[in-house]
Amino acid sequence: xxxxxxxxxxxxxxxxxxxxxxxxxxxxxxxxxxxxxxxxxxxxxxxxxxxxxxxxxxxxxxxxxxxxxxxxxxxxxxxxxxxxxxxxxxxxxxxxxxxxxxxxxxxxxxxxxxxxxxxxxxxxxxxxxxxxxxxxxxxxxxxxxxxxxxx
Numbered sequence: 001x002x003x004x005x006x007x008x009x010x011x012x013x014x015x016x017x018x019x020x021x022x023x024x025x026x027x028x029x030x031x032x033x034x035x036x037x038x039x040x041x042x043x044x045x046x047x048x049x050x051x052x053x054x055x056x057x058x059x060x061x062x063x064x065x066x067x068x069x070x071x072x073x074x075x076x077x078x079x080x081x082x083x084x085x086x087x088x089x090x091x092x093x094x095x096x097x098x099x100x101x102x103x104x105x106x107x108x109x110x111x112x113x114x115x116x117x118x119x120x121x122x123x124x125x126x127x128x129x130x131x132x133x134x135x136x137x138x139x140x141x142x143x144x145x146x147x148x149x150x151x
Contacts, residue, residue: 018060040134047126054104
């Protein structure tokens with residue numbers, strides 16, 4: 001995320017985002033595949049693949065609809081044209097009719113206050129759920145090995 005934030009603020013860096021973001025996702029696949037004994041990692045991998053599919057199908061950035069950008073409220077839409085990179089994000093502005101696999105795009109708004117409000121995808125929900133499940137699995141396995149009774 002720090003890479004996205006940093007590059008997304010530099011005009012020359014924005015050109016690299018459609019290559020670097022999918023590459024970062026691809027680099028995670030071997031780690032996730034090595035840890036498939038954890039159900040949480042399976043969920044993370046599924047979410048990552050869904051996000052990767054949406055980005056690759058749309059030129060390397062995650063598509064987001066204008067109405068979603070408006071609902072998040074951190075970017076002025078009048079400054080953007082369809083297909084433009086949304087500053088400070090991994091997104092490109094595309095109407096659902098102009099994006100491929102739009103059902104996988106960042107289309108849900110997390111209703112948090114101010115800077116914590118964000119657009120997320122189905123894949124993001126799977127990743128977040130998978131991280132939570134993997135955490136519980138790791139703690140459970142570790143406590144079982146140490147002879148600590150489960151809570």
